[in-house]
Amino acid sequence: MPVARRLWALGEPFHALTYFADEARTAFTAAGLRTFWAGYFAGRAAPLGAVGPEVVAATFASFAPAFVARRVPEVWSTTSPAAALDARLAGVDAAVQRALPGWAGSTDAVEAATLARRAAEAVDVPGRPLAAANSALPLPPEPHLALWQSLTTLREHRGDGHLATLLQHGLLGLPALVLSAAAGTTSADWLQRARGWSADEWTDAGVVLAARGWLADGELTADGRELRAAVEADTDRLARGPWAALGEAGCERLAELLAPVRRAVLAAGDWPAHNPIGVPDPGV
Template sequence: MNGARRLWALGEPFHALTYFADEARVAFRDAGLHGFWAGYFAGRAAPLGPVGPQLVTATFASFAPAFVARRVPEVWTTTPPEAALAARLAGVDAAVQRALPGWAGSADCVEAASLAREAAAAVDVPGRPLAAANAALPWPDQPHLLLWQALTTLREHRGDGHLASLLQHELLGLPALVLTAAAGTTSAEWLQRARGWSPEEWAAAGDALTDRGLVSGEELTAEGRAVRAAVEDDTDRLAQGPWAALGDAGCDRLAELLGPVRHAIVAIGDWPAHNPIGVPEPA
């Protein structure tokens, strides 16, 4: 497995505590963000500032515009970005104390945070708005939160590159979701509901991909599999820079440190098996 892909697969469950852990939902609620999606959009968009729905739709890319507009910019009327940023760290802090008792502040945690920070400091931000916004935030003092912020910056850097590849292949937005569902990574019903697209919009996108020869029925064609593989290869290549800066030894050590963390989060159910993120099992 490509080094960038392996470290994404290992680190994503730790980042995703901010989406799936009960403590994260409580922290967002306490900050005035009621309901999962209010916390999600405010927490993820907060590094960008009090942005409107057009920018969130553009940078997140997979959500239906109307779905975004039902939450943004209303979330900023109850919770300014600085409060959302504080809430996401508070939620992750509480989740780590439960999921990984005794680990925060340990030698392994401190070392993982140092390595991840070194990689995150090397992200190239031109053309990568979410990576740039997260890279501009101050580093938390506590090592487990520093690790979270570094992994978040790196995964948004990867995501920005992924969108660039999808745009090049004329798949950005809904077509990418339909292609993912046809690949069997995540169910079409789940993706459609979780990203706010209507059945009619989903069907129209499927018809367009069929016309392009990428989908037949509900399955990928050979050409569809090739295009999807090309997108993933592009994404891995575009994500490699920070990990190359860290070096092979640093990457291997960080992978070693993240393995038990990922295992603990998966074991207690804070990484749902059927989620729309589509992260592979680490090799």
């Protein structure tokens, strides 16, 4: 597995505490964000400021615009971006105390935070709005929260590059989801509903992909599999810069430090099997 993908796979469950941990939902609710999607959209978009649905739909890319518009900008009528940022850190903090007792102040957490910060400081932000917005945030003084913020910046950096790759191949948005479901990473029915696309929209996208030779009878063709492999390879290539700056030894040490964190998050049940990301086993 390429180093950029391996470190993403190791860090993603820790980052995703902000979406899936009970403590995160409690923190968002206390901030006035009373549903899962209100917390998700406000928490993830908060580094950009009180942006409207067009900006959120464009930068997140996989959601149906109408699905976004039902939550944004309404979330900003109950919660400010600053309060959403505070809530996401409070939720992660509480989740870490439960899922990784005693780890937050450990030397391992300090070392991991230092390494992740070095990589995050090396992100190239032109053309990467979510990475740029997150990189501009101050790092919390607590090591486990500084680690979370740095991994979040790196995660959004990879995501921004992934969207650029999808755009180049004419797959941005719904087509990428249909291909992902056909590859078996996530249930098509669940993914369609979780991203707000109608059944007709999903079917129409499948027809277009079939006409381009990438789907047949709802399954990937050989060309479709080759396309997905090319997209993943390009995503890894575009995400390589910060990890190259950290260096081989730094990347290997960070992987060693993140592996038990990933295992603890999975063991605590904070990473649902039906998540739409489908992070692979990094082999650690």
